Amino acid sequence: MGIVAGAGLGRGNYFGRMELGMCGGTTVSTSCQNCCLEARSSLLKISLGTTFHLLKSSSVRQFPRKTSAGWCAARRVNATIATGNGAFTGGNRTEDISEALSRVVPPFQSEKDSAVFRVILAAIASVALAAEKQRRREKTEVPLDALRQGRLVESRLVYRQTFVIRSYEIGADRTASIEAMMNHFQETALNHVWMSGLAGDGFGATHAMSRNNLIWVVTRMQVHVEQYPVWGNVVEMDTWVGASKKNGMRRDWLVRDLKTGQILARATSTWVTMNKETRKLSKMPEEVRAEISPHFHERSAMNDQSEVTQRISKINGSAEYVHSGLMPRRSDLDMNQHVNNVKYIGWMLETVPPAVLDRYELATMTLEYRRECGQSDMVQSLTSLESSTSDQSQGTASSSESNGPSNGECNGASSTGSKGTSNGFPHATAPPTRMHEIKDTDAGDLRFVHLLRMESDGTEIVRGRTRWRPKN
Known part of the structure; x- marks a missing residue:
């Protein structure tokens, strides 16, 4: 029988001699039929692309054989069944293999010959089955994306x-900032769309959305951080989507420490579609719903659903902390040509008192997005303690429902001309008693409400609520 090893490296015949062209022409000889069968069984390979190394059974091991130094190399040779003259028959059909064997293998002379050949066929069948299972598994499982x-x-x-x-994602305390966490949320959401095969030509838009000239916009988001990862930590982030009422889509995130498995953060958000040209919200077309609904996962990342749906109080009248003159930079715009939603968080936190930032950390944040903001818009950021906001809403009858400027006090200057500066932006000076209260607070959480609005007409951009816990 001729055995093709690599490019014709090995040839042999049934009656007792086999030569291998490996290792500088090393020759291996066998002196009996059974030993030749062992040599053939050790070097079998069918067109499945898998090399077989048959373990020697006890019945074969007892036969005498004469081996030179190249025998170990022979066991590593990739061999395929060949015809009697050494030419490959081609194909991997069963009839091809049977035909090749019938030409070179005479009828078995003993029960031992039959047993050895049955071992060979069993090995062929087992590896063929394993290869088929692997092929099916590769079709159903998505491999790791090496780049993402x-x-x-x-x-x-x-x-x-x-x-x-x-290092560029951490603050002074070596922990990741909330903006860094939000950027990772956005990155995983976009990669999810791409990996699912839904990505069109927009910023996370699907194929059907691109055909209908639609984009995604976020209307509400809530983040709960249990523990901030530190510089060098490896985090594992899961994200999935689900249905949200009639025209929306919900996207959740769950963040874990890869090493310990500890839950670090949870987040949920609601998204709707907007027409890219008119910049108006649009009803979700059935084409889009049919495209994304097979990917919906009925699971929630948030434990407390009541806090998710709780509305955010208005800031009525004058706010305690105000930053005016916030101007978007070109780098703040995303592919949808409006200020990215992560940038709003930085503007919102500009008005949190330094005493809070030094002694507290952000635990929970809820945002309600009211309208988009362009590069030419001037933005004003307002912040107040939630308790004082509720007092103002009850005691101020003349507050504007649109949260517009009231007597000039929300534009960075009061009627008495009191003015201060912080980080280059004018702001209303907070009452000394309130600052003293925040500085001396050693226990318990602080809650703030926030508002980003157009400085020109007071139109709301984002409402926010934050809860801060004392740092360890």
Whole structure:
């Protein structure tokens, strides 16, 4: 029988001699039929692309054989069944293999010959079955994306990605900032769309949305941080989508420490579609719903659903802390040509007193997005303690429902001309008693309400609520 090893490296015949062209022409000889069968069984390979190394059975091991130094190399040779003259028969059909064997293998002379050949066929069948199972598994499982370090899990409904917390994502306390966390939320959401095969030509828009000239806009988002990762930590982030009422889509996130598995943060958001040209909200077309609904996952990342739906109080009258003159930069715009939603968080936190930032950390944040903001818009940021806001809403009858300027006090200057500066922006000076109260607070959480609005006419952009816990 001729055995093709690599490019014709090995040839042999049934009656006792086999030569291998490996290792500088090393020759291996066998002196009996059974030993030749062992040599052939050790070097079998069919067109499945898998090399077989048959373990020697006890019945074969007892036969005498004469071996030179190249025998170990022979066991590593990739061999394929060939015809009697050494020419490859081609194909991997069963009839091809049977025909080749019938030409070179005479009828078995003993029961031992039959047993050895049955072992060979059993090995062929087992590896063929394993190869078929592997082929089917590769068709159903999505491999790890080497560039994004992400993959689809849980029946392809959840996108999972790992991140390393970089030095430019941390603050003075070496922990990741809330803006860094939000940027990772956005990145995993976009990668999820891409990995699912839905990505059109927009910023996370699907194929059907691109055909209908639609884009995604976020209307509400809530983030709960249990523990901030520190510089160098590796975090694992899961994200998935679900239905939200009639025209919306919900997207959730769950963040874990990759090493310990500890839950670090949870987040949920609501998204609707907007017409890219008219910049008006649009009803979700059935074409879009049919495209995304197979990817919906009925699971919630948030434990407390009551806090998710709780509305945010208005800031009526004058706010305690105000920053005016916030101007978007070109780098603040995203592919949809409006200020990215993560940028609003930085503006909102500009008005949080330094005493709070030094002694507290942000635990929970809820945002309600009211309208988009362009590069030419001038923005004003207002913040008040939630308790004082509720007092103002009850005691101020003349407050504007549109949260417009009241007697000039929300524009950075009071009627008495009191003015201060912080980070280059004018702001209303907070009452000394309120600042003293915040400085001396050692226990308990603080709650603030926030508002971003157009400085020109007071139109609301974002409402926010934050809860701050004392740092450890």
